[in-house]
Amino acid sequence: KAANLEEVAAIVANFEINGGFSDAVPFGSGHINDTYRITNSYAACPDYVLQRVNHEIFKNVPALIDNISYVTDHLRNKFSTLMGSANVGDRALTLIPAKSGQYYYQDAKGQYWRLYLFLPDTRSYDVVTTTQQALEGGKALGQFQNYLADLDVSKLSVVLPDFHNINFRLKQFAEAIQNNAAGRLDEVAAEVAFVRAREHGMGEIERLGDAGKLPLRVTHNDTKFNNILFDANDRAQCIIDLDTIMPGYMAFDFGDAVRTLINTAPEDEPDLDKIQLNIPVFKAFAQGFLGQTASYMSTTELRSLTLGITLLPFIMGLRFLTDYINGDTYYKTAFPAHNLQRARAQFNLVEKLEKAHHQLYAIVMHAAEVGMSHTHAKSN
Ligand code: ADP
Ligand code: MG
Ligand code: MG
Incomplete structure (x- = not known):
């Protein structure tokens, strides 16, 4: 059921990325979406996170993506005006547009994909210890x-x-x-x-x-x-x-x-x-x-x-x-x-x-x- 490397590369090709596709590895411990880390072939260019959005659970994926872009735009503005933060991209998720101009790509099978900037050197905790x-x-x-x-x-x-x-x-x-x-x-x-x-x-x-x-x-x-x-x-x-x-x-x-x-x-x-x-x-x-x-x-x-x-x-x-x-x-x-x-x-x-x-x-x-x-x- 998981997409193979060529399939993932072909999906990524539909997005406006900087640099080029190097590799894709299944990533994270989430249970709802399929998540891949996309590494860049150029060291100076960012890595990305590709996700297939589960459209059996989420019936209206375009509306879901609109919610996310509305909220993340607002968060980025707040971080830059209130915190003067230069790296606002570190504090809120950044959606990468597809070549169609939308923030998602729908493949021939009808599946929805989205791409975020990868946030390097981060981790999450399943259990809180401190x-x-x-x-x-x-x-x-x-x-x-x-x-x-x-x-x-x-x-x-x-x-x-x-x-x-x-x-x-x-x-x-x-x-x-x-x-x-x-x-x-x-x-x-x-x-x-x-x-x-x-x-x-x-x-x-x-x-x-x-x-x-x-x-x-x-x-x-x-x-x-x-x-x-x-x-x-x-x-x-x-x-x-x-x-x-x-x-x-x-x-x-x-x-x-x-x-x-x-x-x-x-x-x-x-x-x-x-x-x-x-x-x-x-x-x-x-x-x-x-x-x-x-x-x-x-x-x-x-x-x-x-x-x-x-x-x-x-x-x-x-x-x-x-x-x-x-x-x-x-x-x-x-x-x-x-x-x-x-x-x-x-x-x-x-x-x-x-x-x-x-x-x-x-x-x-x-x-x-x-x-x-x-x-x-x-x-x-
Ligand atoms: P799910 O709904 O399946 O839990 P998430 O969006 O939480 O999906 O993503 C799954 C995992 O992928 C996260 O727990 C996190 O470890 C990792 N992840 C997601 N987005 C990013 C990102 N932009 N940068 C780095 N890691 C990420
Ligand atoms: Mg999660
Ligand atoms: Mg989720």
């Missing part, structure tokens, strides 16, 4: 939010409708139960009860949003920690993986980042005792994030961030459970009960986050106070 990384990552995601806060949200296309909408995920869950396609319903009675006990409470962010109490913002919607590129000095440099940029609530980006970084165990940990909360890492991330964003958030929006911390792992657990009931039709699984194991691990994390609610809330509010006082000190 509070310094968490602080840097929080700052970078907060700054991403901050710099995009003045964009017109209505200009963005909704590339995946209802992606983080709990009501939509509960509807899919109810359908799965109704169909019981894999005959697995009897096995998951405890997990179904877990969902039922929380389905109303988990709807709070959507209710606040519908009531006009939470602003729709430009959100990334896939703020896994490995979508933050760090430089050689371990400073956060650039936010990547921008496919899911669309209108959303701040709590989605905060909650999804916290879901992975606060958990001491992997997403599918079978030994539930190993799932613990890394509070120092969470605190550092919250400080970094809120230092950039607290000054322009209402108290309601600040409070919604703590709701997002439990909502995002709940949604992930719910999606894994739904897929398990459906017979594993969406997520790739390594063994038959993998989706059930993932759901149990996410729900166990939810329980531990619920128990720590007051502590997490206090940390968020404290980080917000510190963040606001910094902003005021700077502007005085």
